[in-house]
Ligand code: ATP
């Protein structure tokens with residue numbers, strides 16, 4: 046019988062994507078062990094790769110949406126059955142130790158109530174399918190390929206479910222639905238495309254994996270790594286704040302993940318507890334790449350992110366770069382150990398006063414904090430981006446090193 050730990054390891058090692066025969070070496074933080082068979086199995090139907098010389102220029106033909114239509118266009122009862130029925134794989138191939146819970150029929154309920162078909166340019170823009178992705182094509186996926194489990198949450202554009210692949214070895218994933226018409230109404234087609242493109246290329250133990258994606262007439266489905274312990278925000282709300290030890294361990298993982306992202310020229314720009322999930326072993330996973338930009342050598346002026354986590358350069362409407370994430374890391378550290386963000390002002394005029402406090406870096410510490418944590422925060426929350434403590438130095442800071450588990454090899458963390 047599979048244990049949670051062994052299944053987690055399998056999920057972590059899951060490689061649904063067929064790698065192109067590119068000359069580039071493996072990404073820095075990719076987990077390597079025993080993925081070959083899994084990769085073969087799950088990319089069995091991957092679109093063939095074009096020769097390297099044409100890879101960047103060849104536009105792959107769009108697949109017919111007919112082929113990928115989800116089983117949710119008829120009556121909700123029969124659809125529910127279709128979505129939940131299993132293809133009964135051999136018992137030894139299943140993972141009976143993990144219960145994916147009961148499906149509530151939410152996809153069918155939603156599909157009747159919300160979502161118009163989109164047409165024209167938007168339909169083309171949102172015809173997202175990882176089997177025809179340029180860099181890492183996967184096999185063709187449809188809703189029929191999954192057994193539906195319990196609801197995990199509701200996002201802005203649709204519900205998220207715990208699911209299991211019907212194909213052996215029956216992996217557990219989170220399936221996130223996005224209604225195309227709502228994306229169009231919110232005018233975020235480009236942002237969603239960007240989120241998907243960015244996330245699909247990232248491989249780091251503390252960055253939520255996007256294994257694949259597909260679509261039907263009304264919806265886009267994202268096959269996400271399952272974060273078994275849910276939202277970090279909920280933990281913070283439950284406990285008020287975290288101990289310095291727990292906070293330091295999260296910040297250690299955050300710094301490592303951000304270093305990886307920045308090495309790929311990805312700036313997250315929306316670091317906050319609501320965008321962090323926890324894996325089955327409590328390890329941190331950066332999610333929600335909606336505001337991130339892929340900006341090699343590019344400085345952006347767009348105002349985005351959440352007020353409490355905005356750095357002075359963004360509040361002041363100046364150009365900004367990857368160092369915005371260092372500021373946010375400082376704000377996050379403060380919020381973990383204190384329980385609220387450092388420049389927050391509630392009530393009447395709170396927004397303006399928060400802005401003022403950010404620009405002045407009006408930082409005040411409660412007495413109970415250790416000198417070490419105050420030092421990390423103060424070094425990250427510097428007005429000038431170039432003065433902020435670099436991530437490599439965060440990883441070496443005594444406050445982080447002191448609490449790092451002995452068996453932890455930074456970059457290839459061991460969680461069990
Ligand atoms: P919001 O504005 O509420 O953040 P969203 O569109 O960003 O919406 P998500 O945050 O991705 O949606 O998903 C909604 C909820 O579903 C999350 O708050 C979380 O509880 C749950 N969830 C999402 N992805 C996963 C996952 N990979 N593993 C476990 N739970 C998840």
Ligand code: MG
Nearest residue numbers: 200319320333
């Ligand atoms: Mg979210």
